Amino acid sequence: MHLHQPFKALVLAVALMMASGGDINKQEEYMNACPVIQCCAPAPGLPGRDGRDGKEGPKGEKGDQGAGLRGLQGFPGKAGPQGAKGGQGPQGEKGQKGESATFDALQRQVAALEKNIKTLQADVSRHQNFFSLQWVKSVGKKTFISTGRKDSFENGKSLCAKAGGALACPHNQAENTALREILKASEEAYLGMSDVQIEGKFVYLNGVPVTYTNWNRGEPNNNKNEDCVVIQDNGKWNDLDCSNSEVSIICEF
Numbered sequence: 001m002h003l004h005q006p007f008k009a010l011v012l013a014v015a016l017m018m019a020s021g022g023d024i025n026k027q028e029e030y031m032n033a034c035p036v037i038q039c040c041a042p043a044p045g046l047p048g049r050d051g052r053d054g055k056e057g058p059k060g061e062k063g064d065q066g067a068g069l070r071g072l073q074g075f076p077g078k079a080g081p082q083g084a085k086g087g088q089g090p091q092g093e094k095g096q097k098g099e100s101a102t103f104d105a106l107q108r109q110v111a112a113l114e115k116n117i118k119t120l121q122a123d124v125s126r127h128q129n130f131f132s133l134q135w136v137k138s139v140g141k142k143t144f145i146s147t148g149r150k151d152s153f154e155n156g157k158s159l160c161a162k163a164g165g166a167l168a169c170p171h172n173q174a175e176n177t178a179l180r181e182i183l184k185a186s187e188e189a190y191l192g193m194s195d196v197q198i199e200g201k202f203v204y205l206n207g208v209p210v211t212y213t214n215w216n217r218g219e220p221n222n223n224k225n226e227d228c229v230v231i232q233d234n235g236k237w238n239d240l241d242c243s244n245s246e247v248s249i250i251c252e253f
Contacts, residue, residue: 139178146182147249153228153242160251167192168250180235188230189248196227
């Protein structure tokens with residue numbers, strides 16, 4: 001009974017192999033050709049190393065140039081080192097001879113004279129704006145000029161002051177004679193003095209008391225509040241109302 005059991009098992013194995021249509025010889029070859037490690041589930045291996053004996057392939061042809069837009073110009077770079085000093089150039093042509101120092105000095109003198117002439121012309125023009133120079137008389141350091149105008153004492157005083165002078169006033173006989181010679185017949189002119197402050201005490205325009213006089217007989221008489229003085233065509237003086245505007249204006253410089 002023990003011998004029949006192994007036999008039955010062998011018969012059963014052969015029957016199964018035949019039913020599957022398998023070839024025993026081929027099964028043995030497959031068994032011998034399939035190692036155990038390969039017949040199992042494959043596992044990922046490590047990356048291989050680059051080959052050492054590989055050669056570079058042929059170089060491709062040059063492609064066409066792109067048609068893109070040109071980019072913006074970049075910032076200028078830093079200045080480079082200074083170059084070496086160049087050699088001296090050829091000597092230039094000799095210039096023209098300059099003007100002499102004497103000629104320059106003459107030019108300066110001419111310019112100064114022209115300036116002085118312009119100044120004098122301006123002064124004359126300024127005086128002519130105030131005066132109509134009809135009569136001029138010089139005596140000592142004074143020059144008397146008739147304006148050819150008639151006005152009040154205050155207006156005459158202001159007119160002469162604006163011209164840089166003062167209302168005429170003789171301080172001696174010579175100056176009084178010079179004034180008389182300027183006057184026309186039956187003409188009289190204001191003198192630079194008055195007794196407005198204190199009646200009977202005549203003073204010059206600067207407040208100093210009058211030292212020279214040449215009054216007419218019976219003058220001054222202060223008739224109708226006469227505080228100013230005029231010189232007549234005979235050289236004599238008379239007191240007169242300061243508001244009288246029919247009196248000539250003579251200035252002194």
